[in-house]
Amino acid sequence: MQHRGWAILPAVILLGGVGCGSDNGTGIECAPFTLCGEACVDTTNDPQHCGGCDTACAPDEACDAGACVAFCDTGETNCGGVCVNVQGNAIHCGACDTPCSGATPVCVSSECAAECPAGETQCGAICADLQSDAGHCGDCGTACPPGGICNAGVCECPAGQVACASGCSDVSADPANCGGCGDDCAVGASCISGVCECPAGQEVCNGACVDTLTDAGNCGQCGNGCPPGAPCEGGACICPAGQVNCGNACAELSSDLLHCGDCNTVCPAGASCTSGACVCPAGTVDCGDECAVLDTSMNHCGTCGNGCPAGGTCNTGVCECPAGEVDCFGVVCAELSSDAQNCGVCFNSCPAGGTCVAGACECPAGTVDCGWDCAELSTDVQHCGQCNNDCPTGATCNNGTCQCPVGQTECNGRCVDLQTDVDHCGTCDTNCGPASAGCANGQCLCSFGTTDCGDAGCRDLLADPRHCGICGDGCQNDEVCDGGGCVCRPGLIPCNGNCIDPLSNNAHCGDCNTDCLGDNCYLGQCTATDCNNQAQPARACDPNGNSCVTLANMNSNPLHCGDCGDDCNRGEVCSDGNCENFYPATPCTTCPCNFCGNDLCCTYPGPGDVICVQGAQVCP
Numbered sequence: 001m002q003h004r005g006w007a008i009l010p011a012v013i014l015l016g017g018v019g020c021g022s023d024n025g026t027g028i029e030c031a032p033f034t035l036c037g038e039a040c041v042d043t044t045n046d047p048q049h050c051g052g053c054d055t056a057c058a059p060d061e062a063c064d065a066g067a068c069v070a071f072c073d074t075g076e077t078n079c080g081g082v083c084v085n086v087q088g089n090a091i092h093c094g095a096c097d098t099p100c101s102g103a104t105p106v107c108v109s110s111e112c113a114a115e116c117p118a119g120e121t122q123c124g125a126i127c128a129d130l131q132s133d134a135g136h137c138g139d140c141g142t143a144c145p146p147g148g149i150c151n152a153g154v155c156e157c158p159a160g161q162v163a164c165a166s167g168c169s170d171v172s173a174d175p176a177n178c179g180g181c182g183d184d185c186a187v188g189a190s191c192i193s194g195v196c197e198c199p200a201g202q203e204v205c206n207g208a209c210v211d212t213l214t215d216a217g218n219c220g221q222c223g224n225g226c227p228p229g230a231p232c233e234g235g236a237c238i239c240p241a242g243q244v245n246c247g248n249a250c251a252e253l254s255s256d257l258l259h260c261g262d263c264n265t266v267c268p269a270g271a272s273c274t275s276g277a278c279v280c281p282a283g284t285v286d287c288g289d290e291c292a293v294l295d296t297s298m299n300h301c302g303t304c305g306n307g308c309p310a311g312g313t314c315n316t317g318v319c320e321c322p323a324g325e326v327d328c329f330g331v332v333c334a335e336l337s338s339d340a341q342n343c344g345v346c347f348n349s350c351p352a353g354g355t356c357v358a359g360a361c362e363c364p365a366g367t368v369d370c371g372w373d374c375a376e377l378s379t380d381v382q383h384c385g386q387c388n389n390d391c392p393t394g395a396t397c398n399n400g401t402c403q404c405p406v407g408q409t410e411c412n413g414r415c416v417d418l419q420t421d422v423d424h425c426g427t428c429d430t431n432c433g434p435a436s437a438g439c440a441n442g443q444c445l446c447s448f449g450t451t452d453c454g455d456a457g458c459r460d461l462l463a464d465p466r467h468c469g470i471c472g473d474g475c476q477n478d479e480v481c482d483g484g485g486c487v488c489r490p491g492l493i494p495c496n497g498n499c500i501d502p503l504s505n506n507a508h509c510g511d512c513n514t515d516c517l518g519d520n521c522y523l524g525q526c527t528a529t530d531c532n533n534q535a536q537p538a539r540a541c542d543p544n545g546n547s548c549v550t551l552a553n554m555n556s557n558p559l560h561c562g563d564c565g566d567d568c569n570r571g572e573v574c575s576d577g578n579c580e581n582f583y584p585a586t587p588c589t590t591c592p593c594n595f596c597g598n599d600l601c602c603t604y605p606g607p608g609d610v611i612c613v614q615g616a617q618v619c620p
Helices: 008-018
Strands: 034-036 039-041 062-064 067-069 077-079 082-084 106-108 111-113 121-123 126-128 149-151 154-156 162-164 167-169 190-192 195-197 203-205 208-210 272-274 277-279 313-315 318-320 326-328 332-334 355-357 360-362 396-398 401-403 409-411 414-416 436-440 443-446 479-482 485-488 493-495 498-500 520-522 525-527 538-541 547-550 572-575 578-584 600-603 610-613
Touching (some): 062 082
Parallel strands (some): 520 547
Antiparallel strands (some): 034 039, 062 067, 077 082, 106 111, 121 126, 149 154, 162 167, 190 195, 203 208, 272 277, 313 318, 396 401, 479 485, 520 525, 600 610
């Protein structure tokens, strides 16, 4: 655990200019750390940003591996909320707040020294063995996943564990990765030999293990909830004595207004439930929704269901409008000579800004009736020069002509500055792309490691499958760009000029030279067993149905993504059975990567390049 407590010094160093590149135009490069406000921090141990920006630990807690903990491990000291090994920390050397500097910038055995011991490298505030330090494995700042170890500068999981997004996991016993990475068990379940199991007598309902004999939310079966006040006993909802289970409530049918006489009878407003029957007060009539006085009720005037228009009254059972107004089909009483919503005739609405004069709609002087509103055609950006002629966003209407501000041009309904707009740089059709550092003087400014490919914007020619090695030179759908050259996607191998899946291709089963000759190919082996009867659930794919693709493989197979033959194009990866767009995260070497913004930061399988995947919830 001696690697914890590095957050403060690396942040100060990066902000001081040691880092290269920039983050979203701020000029601050934080990789492998995180930009929080204007500071680069290590969220694995910073008590003010523990696990994420602005997530602060309590005063009596330290930040350990991205989580607030009440105390530090043996051999570590809590220095202002950070667990550190004072024997090797240059900020807290020998004791808290005892920094090393000048000619002795590193801490060795609790004393400041001029350099790290042989075989170790200075990584910010500590000396690290890049061959074995899990926090700096192979290079400073390259941390192994939780539970991982560093062996000869390469991150590995302990024997019996596999690398999952959450860290190293024993998929035979980990409820969060049971049987495979990302396969969560239900709440309350255990993972036994890679299979999720609920406690005896329980079953899974809505993601949790429950006892349907006693669970009031799942009584007798999943989703069958008992009404309030009714416990679940022996798989049945039990209402109190004298009450009946009406599904949503336990009701006393003799007096319950919502369940009067039976579960489905609701008494009208103003009524009472007496001996299981709805009773209206004397002088009123049961009109279904209320007990109504027919002589005066606006909703039931004279007879049930006869509603009077808005603005009218009910007099002795007859609807009446005020003098000078007309009943517009029982909806409203209107004065047709002046009502802008009923001008001249019922429901004839005048345009916005207009008035009704003597039963005719009129627009103010200098404006024109454009149907929905009165518009001044010389200045109205929605009716410029003529009705319904919209100006571009950002433009004005001058003398009936749409005009963009000086120095801007209309591009696809917007006024933009072609000198600075990254989506329209130099021309309306030039998008600088996600790897751009901006647009200046009509030219895309490309980030370090990218090349200006004209209308295609800034592209990483070493990793972009649409522009691999040369602008415009794209890879095939079954290929990926690795080091500027198109190669088969991970999991596929080249055979006779094509990239194939050796796990399922019956003509090249296991390798290019093995033809199953009419049999099926399953997990790289020829077999006469039907695809539907294999140990792992599989689908029979390809035209002759002899390629057995496992359902689990369809979550990430770019040739069969989610279903047989659904292949992803060259700019997509297969993530959880869906083809999702991606782009290279050029400035970053590890995840998380601020360059991805709201997109998911992932490591491309195989080449190991960091990519940003759009719309995905899990990495491929």
